[in-house]
Amino acid sequence: MSVNSIAGGAAALSAVAPPQTRDDPRYLQVVDTLVSPDATPTQREHAYDLVAGLESADDTPLTDAVLTERAAQAIADDRTIPVAVSAVAPLVPPGTALGPFPSSDAGALEMMTYSNPLSIKANLENGGLIFRDPDSDQFFVTTPMGGTLDGFNPGQVPQPDDLTLVACYHGHADYSKADGSRTDKAGDEFNSDHFSAQDKSLADRGVWGSVIYVSTPSGDFRKYDAATRQDTVIN
Incomplete structure (x- = not known):
């Protein structure tokens, strides 16, 4: 081998970028907070790079709170990194699609686990929509938007x-009288632990998809599938 070829090889090696280290404890903490434990190592690395890029884009240090909030939006917008719904949902606008999930049921369960306590606490309905990505065959569910004592309008969801x-x-919402005063299950005047006839009718007509889910004051999560006319508890 000639001297020139040795020198050329060394130059080529030096031009290769060293492996990127992902060991900044601040960024790792944000990833641990916002990313689902089910995420793969590659997905976690991608999340880390998104977080790190937020500070480099601003060219100024961000407080932990600002970094986490911006990272939540960036990870949600990316749509390739499974999110920790309970951590991300409060940091993004109502109606933001979160995911990905392997099925509609999986997305609904995760989001209703987060949204049902909010609905009960406020004694107001809330809700959102579930979407499928035709390219990846994965599912996304929106963060809850507010409703009334006895209704929720999916038309407001982006x-x-x-x-x-x-x-x-x-x-x-919670067990209630017609005037909105809270009560117990026996005194409930809205049949809150079950779908309403209108709920099922919307699914039967495919207005907001052929499947509808409801979370109840009892803690049950129910699914009605218009294709089978089956009403089941899924949690």
């Missing part, structure tokens, strides 16, 4: 152009 609507979910 619908991304590149996702397909498949289902909706909502929470039935």
Whole structure:
């Protein structure tokens, strides 16, 4: 081997970028907070890079709170990193699509686990929509938007152009009298632990997809599938 070829090889090696280290404790903490434990190592590395890029883009240090909030939006917008719903949902606007999930049921369960206590605490319905990505066959569910004592309007929820609507979910608030005063299960005047006839009719007509989910004051999460006319508890 000639001297020139040795020198050329060394130059080529020196031009290769060293492996990127992902060991900044601040960024790791944000990833641990916002990313689902089910995420793969590659997905976690991608999340780390998104977080690190937020400070480098601003060219100024961000407080931990600001960094976490911006990272939540960046990870949600990326749509390739499974999120920790309970951590991300409070940091992004109502109606933000979160995911990805392997199924509509999985997304609904995760989001209703977060949204049902909010619905009960406020004694107001809330809800959102569930979408399928036709390219990846994965599912996304929106963070809850507010409703009334006895209703929720899915029409207020933003619908991304590149996702397909498949289902909706909502929470039935707390056990209540017709005037909105709280009561117990025996005194409830809204049949809150079950779908209303209108709920099932919307699914039967495919208005917001052919599947509808509801979370109830009892803690049950129910699913109605218009294709089978089956009403089941899924949690």
